Amino acid sequence: MKRIxxxxxxxxxxxxxxxxxxxxxxxxxxxxxxxxxLDVLAKSEPFDLVTLDIRMPGMDxxxxxxxxxxxxxxxxxxLVTAYGEYKQxxxxxxxxxxxxxxxxxxxxxxxxxxxxx
Numbered sequence: 001m002k003r004i005x006x007x008x009x010x011x012x013x014x015x016x017x018x019x020x021x022x023x024x025x026x027x028x029x030x031x032x033x034x035x036x037x038l039d040v041l042a043k044s045e046p047f048d049l050v051t052l053d054i055r056m057p058g059m060d061x062x063x064x065x066x067x068x069x070x071x072x073x074x075x076x077x078x079l080v081t082a083y084g085e086y087k088q089x090x091x092x093x094x095x096x097x098x099x100x101x102x103x104x105x106x107x108x109x110x111x112x113x114x115x116x117x
Contacts, residue, residue, distance in 0.1 A: 008053040034059030054081040
């Protein structure tokens with residue numbers, strides 16, 4: 001079973017993603033910020049993909065994606081944010097995909113399926 005780490009500071013988003021992705025057949029773990037995500041990655045079995053919000057208190061998504069790619073080179077990261085302006089930011093290019101948040105998770109699910117199956 002493919003493993004996904006969902007990282008978002010909004011609890012309702014974490015719960016929604018977790019439920020929807022579990023229904024798709026993935027094993028899902030959630031973290032509320034970048035520091036917590038790095039702790040989970042260090043202490044858990046390997047993950048196949050991370051969904052990562054950009055704007056979070058403490059370590060934001062851009063710094064988190066850098067840290068993940070530095071330490072876990074093969075780990076796929078999908079940035080998911082409510083702010084489209086980050087798409088042109090060179091800092092986000094380290095991610096494997098960039099999605100603007102929506103109540104419709106079709107794009108997110110399709111992107112995850114394309115990346116990890």
